[in-house]
Each structure stands twice: as structure tokens, then as C-alpha cells.
Amino acid sequence: xxxxxxxxxxxxxxxxxxxxxxxxxxxxxxxxxxxxxxxxxxxxxxxxxxxxxxxxxxxxxxxxxxxxxxxxxxxxxxxxxxxxxxxxxxxxxxxxxxxxxxxxxxxxxxxxxxxxxx
Amino acid sequence: xxxxxxxxxxxxxxxxxxxxxxxxxxxxxxxxxxxxxxxxxxxxxxxxxxxxxxxxxxxxxxxxxxxxxxxxxxxxxxxxxxxxxxxxxxxxxxxxxxxxxxxxxxxxxxxxxxxx
Numbered sequence: 001x002x003x004x005x006x007x008x009x010x011x012x013x014x015x016x017x018x019x020x021x022x023x024x025x026x027x028x029x030x031x032x033x034x035x036x037x038x039x040x041x042x043x044x045x046x047x048x049x050x051x052x053x054x055x056x057x058x059x060x061x062x063x064x065x066x067x068x069x070x071x072x073x074x075x076x077x078x079x080x081x082x083x084x085x086x087x088x089x090x091x092x093x094x095x096x097x098x099x100x101x102x103x104x105x106x107x108x109x110x111x112x113x114x115x116x117x118x
Numbered sequence: 119x120x121x122x123x124x125x126x127x128x129x130x131x132x133x134x135x136x137x138x139x140x141x142x143x144x145x146x147x148x149x150x151x152x153x154x155x156x157x158x159x160x161x162x163x164x165x166x167x168x169x170x171x172x173x174x175x176x177x178x179x180x181x182x183x184x185x186x187x188x189x190x191x192x193x194x195x196x197x198x199x200x201x202x203x204x205x206x207x208x209x210x211x212x213x214x215x216x217x218x219x220x221x222x223x224x225x226x227x228x229x230x231x232x233x234x
Binding site for chain 1: 149151153162168209213215219220223224226227
């Protein structure tokens with residue numbers, strides 16, 4: 001599609017429950033990024049993919065977070081055993097490239113999934 | 119280490135005033151990209167502009183203009199004749215080809231309130 005799509009828009013989970021978020025990148029974009037926005041303003045990078053391969057996972061809290069981008073499926077971000085501090089808006093972004101200077105490295109963002117852990 | 123600083127946490131102006139949002143960045147890479155995004159109250163992130171490190175030309179788009187100065191590591195954003203619809207949080211971000219592997223490093227944002 002022409003826009004990054006994210007589902008669901010809102011997700012409420014009890015502490016300890018699993019949460020799964022989905023992202024469909026813009027068609028033709030090779031890179032997918034996940035970011036967490038907490039306290040309304042602070043962004044934290046989680047993980048990036050180049051097609052279906054993990055590109056950079058240095059931001060992922062690996063003990064409870066996992067992510068996949070499989071061919072012909074939306075990308076997913078899963079949180080096992082959610083904690084209160086996982087409450088945030090999770091944004092997915094996609095870009096054609098990482099660099100190039102022609103604008104193809106611009107990341108376009110989806111509308112976000114607001115996760116509330118009670 | 120890479121860093122983006124937006125020193126202004128909140129700015130309030132009256133409609134039709136001009137306003138400048140400051141952004142200072144730190145990077146060791148020679149090739150990098152700078153971005154501005156707008157986050158209106160509805161929550162989505164809207165791309166406004168991208169600049170690469172080799173292009174110091176200033177840019178104007180309607181009421182928006184950007185001033186990129188490598189000498190001071192700044193990429194400031196000016197809104198001329200502000201309107202109520204400009205009320206939003208504005209984020210400056212940096213991506214590096216090498217250091218951050220293309221991930222965006224965001225500043226903490228400047229909340230702009232434009233009053234009628």
C-alpha cells in the first residue's frame with residue numbers, strides 16, 4: 001500500500017499477558033523499523049529489518065520482546081508477559097533504503113499502536 | 119555518541135507570529151541525514167523534511183523553512199505566520215549511515231501551541 005498500516009490501534013493487556021502488534025510496510029520498502037514512544041515524547045529504537053532479515057536489534061529487550069517480518073505477511077512485534085512499563089505507543093516505520101541521499105532513506109511512520117498494560 | 123537536542127520543551131505563540139524551533143545534533147559520521155517530523159494531537163508522525171549532510175542549502179516550503187548549518191551542528195525550523203493548525207509536537211531526528219545503522223535518533227520534541 002501507499003501508507004504504513006498498523007493494527008490494532010489500541011491494545012489493553014493485564015500485566016503478564018502477551019501482546020502482539022502488526023505492521024504492513026509501504027509496498028516496495030525494504031526496511032522496517034519499530035520504535036517505542038513513552039511519556040508522549042521519548043522515542044526508543046527497538047529493532048529493524050531488511051526484508052525478512054533482522055538488520056539491527058540492539059534496542060530490543062530480548063527476554064520478553066521478539067519480532068518477525070515474514071514474506072507475504074505483516075511484520076509483527078510480540079511482547080511476552082507484559083509489564084506496566086511496556087505501556088507506550090509502538091510505531092512502525094518503513095523506508096526504501098538506509099542511505100542514498102535521494103530521499104529513499106526517509107522513514108514513513110504508521111499511525112502507531114497504543115498499548116496499555118494494567 | 120549520537121545525540122539530538124531540542125532545548126525548547128514548549129513554545130506558545132499567538133497566531134500569525136513567526137516561530138523558530140531549534141535543533142542541535144552530535145555525530146561522528148560524515149554521512150548522515152536530518153529530519154523533522156510533526157506529531158499533531160491525533161498522534162501520528164508526519165514527515166516534513168529530510169536533509170543530507172552534503173547539502174547545506176536552506177529550504178523553504180510554503181510557510182515552513184529550514185536552516186541547516188554544519189558549522190554549528192544545527193538544523194532549525196521556522197514557521198512563518200503561524201496558524202492554529204501548526205499546534206503539535208515537532209521532532210528533529212538524525213540517522214547515520216554508519217553509527218546508528220539507519221535508525222532514527224530523536225530529540226525530545228518541542229511542543230508548539232499556537233493560540234488564536
